[in-house]
Amino acid sequence: MFGGGIFDGQGSIAYEKNTCENREFRSKLPVNIRFDFVTNALIQDITSKDSKLFHINVFACKNITLECLKIEAPNESPNTDGIHMGKSEGVNIIASDIKTGDDCISIGDGTKNMVIKEITCGPGHGISIGSLGKFQNEEPVEGIKISNCTITNTSNGARIKTWPGEHGGAVSEIHFEDITMNNVSSPILIDQQYCPWNKCKKNEESKVKLSNISFKNIRGTSALPEAIKFICSGSSPC
Structure with missing residues (x-):
């Protein structure tokens, strides 16, 4: 799938209504582009603009490459993740420019053996593993390498959230390396007390086990004094 086309979600008509109190409305919002149960595919040189929800959703796919994509939505647009994936293996995201109101890339459960490189991210919430641990029977996330990326004017940089x-x-086996951060509020963050809207059991420890996580050659500037924050679980320490 290639050719320079634009998928325009005309999301501005939905952003004001997409609130925490209006979850029924949110549940009906469409994703700009979906790839479900796709094997051996190349998605190249397309643009996703102003999605009402996620721009691109990848589910139960194997051996696909997303390359030279342009994704754009306003910084204040809610839940407009650039690329979200789950239960997929062998996905490559390469040489793409992502500007959005949520995670530039978010990685859900069951994702394995993935390469993310040469991404320009920002504005948005950075590149995130998770959130994980909210639902029963979530599959492991393992073998993810994020490298040679530039993250600018985002709330987070390299993040894991449970x-x-x-x-x-x-x-396990999550490796962030050779990443430049420019004016990022939380450049490196492990948050095992992730609790948006205070809708969780904050007095309990996360049950998600993190292991073999590395951050190598991360450089740049932090918008806040605390550039590195590890909020680890007491029962399943980082």
Whole structure:
């Protein structure tokens, strides 16, 4: 799939209504582009603009490459993740420019053996593993390499987020390296007390086990004094 076309979600008509109090409205919003149960594919040189929800959703796919993509939405647009994936293996995201109101790239459960490189991210919430641990029977996330990326004017940079309490899971062999941060509020963050809207069991520890996580050659500037923050689970320490 290639050719320089634009998928325009005309999301501005939905952004004001997409609030925490209006979850029924949010549940009906469309994703700009979906790839479900796709094997051996190349998605190249397309643009996703102003999605009402996620720009690109990748689910249960194997051996696909997304390359030279342009993704754009306003900084204040809610839940407009650039690329979200889950239960997929062998996905490559390469040489793409992502500007959005949520995670530039978010990696859900069951994602394995993935390469993310040469990404320009910002504005947005950075590149995130998770959130994980909210639902029962989540599959492990393992073998993810993020490298040679530039993250600018985002709330987070390289992030792993899991819910407190709730359910178990596993995250392993996650490697962030050769990443430049420019004016990022939380450049490096492990948050095992992730609790948006205070809708969680904050008095309980996360049951998601993190292991073999590395951050190598991360450089740049932090917008806040604390550039590195590890909020680890007491029951399943980082």
